[in-house]
Amino acid sequence: MIITVASGKGGVGKTTVAVNLAIATGATIYDCDVEEPNANIFLKVNLQKIEDVFLMNPVFDLNKCTFCRECAEFCRYHAIAVLPSDILFFPELCSGCGGCKIVCKHDAIEEGKRKIGEIYHGKNEIEIYQGLLNIGEARATPVINQLKKHVDKKGIAILDAPPGNGCPAIETMHGSDFVILVTEPTPFGLHDLKIAVDIVRKFNIPFGVIINRYGIGDDSVEKYCNGEGIEILMKIPYSREIAELYSKGIPFVKEIKEWRKKFVELYEAIK
Amino acid sequence: MKQIVVASGKGGTGKTSIVASFASLTKAVFTDCDVDAPNLHLILKPEIIEKIPYEGMEVAEINEEECIKCGACQKACRFGAIENFMVTEEKCEGCGVCMLVCPVNAIEMKKRVNGYVHVANTRFGEFVYGLLIPGEEASGKLVALVRQKAKEIAERKDKNLIIIDAPAGIGCPVIASLSGTDLAVIIAEPTMAAIHDMERILEVAEHFKVKAVVCINKYDINEEMTKKIEEYCRERGIEIIGKIPFNRKFTEAMVKGKNIVEYDKELADLMKEIWKKVEDMISQK
Ligand code: SF4
Ligand code: SF4
Numbered sequence: 001m002i003i004t005v006a007s008g009k010g011g012v013g014k015t016t017v018a019v020n021l022a023i024a025t026g027a028t029i030y031d032c033d034v035e036e037p038n039a040n041i042f043l044k045v046n047l048q049k050i051e052d053v054f055l056m057n058p059v060f061d062l063n064k065c066t067f068c069r070e071c072a073e074f075c076r077y078h079a080i081a082v083l084p085s086d087i088l089f090f091p092e093l094c095s096g097c098g099g100c101k102i103v104c105k106h107d108a109i110e111e112g113k114r115k116i117g118e119i120y121h122g123k124n125e126i127e128i129y130q131g132l133l134n135i136g137e138a139r140a141t142p143v144i145n146q147l148k149k150h151v152d153k154k155g156i157a158i159l160d161a162p163p164g165n166g167c168p169a170i171e172t173m174h175g176s177d178f179v180i181l182v183t184e185p186t187p188f189g190l191h192d193l194k195i196a197v198d199i200v201r202k203f204n205i206p207f208g209v210i211i212n213r214y215g216i217g218d219d220s221v222e223k224y225c226n227g228e229g230i231e232i233l234m235k236i237p238y239s240r241e242i243a244e245l246y247s248k249g250i251p252f253v254k255e256i257k258e259w260r261k262k263f264v265e266l267y268e269a270i271k
Numbered sequence: 272m273k274q275i276v277v278a279s280g281k282g283g284t285g286k287t288s289i290v291a292s293f294a295s296l297t298k299a300v301f302t303d304c305d306v307d308a309p310n311l312h313l314i315l316k317p318e319i320i321e322k323i324p325y326e327g328m329e330v331a332e333i334n335e336e337e338c339i340k341c342g343a344c345q346k347a348c349r350f351g352a353i354e355n356f357m358v359t360e361e362k363c364e365g366c367g368v369c370m371l372v373c374p375v376n377a378i379e380m381k382k383r384v385n386g387y388v389h390v391a392n393t394r395f396g397e398f399v400y401g402l403l404i405p406g407e408e409a410s411g412k413l414v415a416l417v418r419q420k421a422k423e424i425a426e427r428k429d430k431n432l433i434i435i436d437a438p439a440g441i442g443c444p445v446i447a448s449l450s451g452t453d454l455a456v457i458i459a460e461p462t463m464a465a466i467h468d469m470e471r472i473l474e475v476a477e478h479f480k481v482k483a484v485v486c487i488n489k490y491d492i493n494e495e496m497t498k499k500i501e502e503y504c505r506e507r508g509i510e511i512i513g514k515i516p517f518n519r520k521f522t523e524a525m526v527k528g529k530n531i532v533e534y535d536k537e538l539a540d541l542m543k544e545i546w547k548k549v550e551d552m553i554s555q556k
Contacts (some may be wrong), residue, residue: 009283009310010282010283010308010440011282012283035441036440036471038464038468042464074371097350097367099366103371136446137442139442140443162439163282163440164307164308165307165406166307166403166408166444167408167410168442170361171362174362186525187313191313195307198406202405202406244492244493247461247493249462249463
């Protein structure tokens, strides 16, 4: 079973839920927040790099190139500029679609690999896979995509999604059996939750909501969920103890025993 | 004209609350570039003057009647967006390769509206923000459009400052928010996760040659970690422009749709001090 833990708004406790749920159920965690992976800060597994992630980029053979501009005209990302006797290529704009090589009639384009990220793996009591996007790279989705190839459907796979409602978050939840949307009971939390709900509904994925830091803010998130018939799976109260454990990178199911049971029940409920 | 971006790497460190408070302290054009989850408008309460549709990447469409099911498009698409001779729209990057390889011209690239740029007035002045239609792609380009609009307005209204609320992360919309700015204010939080993320966003700022300073929010939830941030910054010559305590009044103000300067006198004084430092830094440049 694949469960994605997502949240429209960042910093509302997505990784906390993913990690605690994984520890309570013995699931494998996939940290798909490849821009800022945090799950292993709580798991402290010794990670090994297992793969590099590459994007295919064009390499131009200026001896064969006639500077006809066909490639630049095709490229919808404006990654190629053709000068009278030179080519400028902007790798950070290139999607790696390979179209320029296909349109080139003069066989002047080959493809080369450019590294944009890495995949890590490690295991102690918990098994974790993690993607990491290189600094300065814009495209997180190819890293997420490659990371997701390791997802084992037979066991319990928990995907820690990146925050927001953009393409990296959507790429992560694609193909999941269930999505847990984590939010906080504030106007910001509610606003971003509504967008996230629109998305999971559009993709027809069963989902439920966890309200973290319950007790701060107001009751508008609860009212919204009740009004929309959305199940509130769990409420995690705001507590200084939980916040402090979080700041130190300690998953709170390890220190507060009754929570382990609650996370097991959570899994039973969504299974 | 100067541009300041407020970023954090990790989400939820209080970036938007801090940007909202700056709105009370300076005359600038404000922008929210967190286009897939914008929040600043909830405090600034904009009166929208103009809503500009944004067309991002096109998306492939296969004409069922003309398709001969040869599979050429499926093989050529590097993004796995075509399955069973159908396009999965949210995976399509709009590259146009399928259209190029289709032997019977059964594929067309369709334009579509991916989101909107809102130009608005608020009780603090001009505000530009982007909003992506849920599930749509290409947020980096929408960010660029928001910034371009903000620039036009600043020029027209003779304002010499733009303040940008950036999204979380370090990828495409963050790079689009950060590149070409004069100063990045990084909002950190004394937790292990936030420190890790702060280090990554500082590297991104350095990569794009944007000067960065750090502001520590909720510094008293773990003073030991706060010391670590201070040490890290000192070693690298990064200035810490302020430390904000954890205070429920930030959430209370948010619930009331106000910024903290409007809501609490004491915290307002602190925010003024922090803003003063930011102002000094950009006028030095
Ligand atoms: S591979 Fe695609 S995106 Fe990259 S330069 Fe060629 S046409 Fe442009
Ligand atoms: S336009 Fe590009 S990404 Fe979209 S379906 Fe065609 S080949 Fe795939």
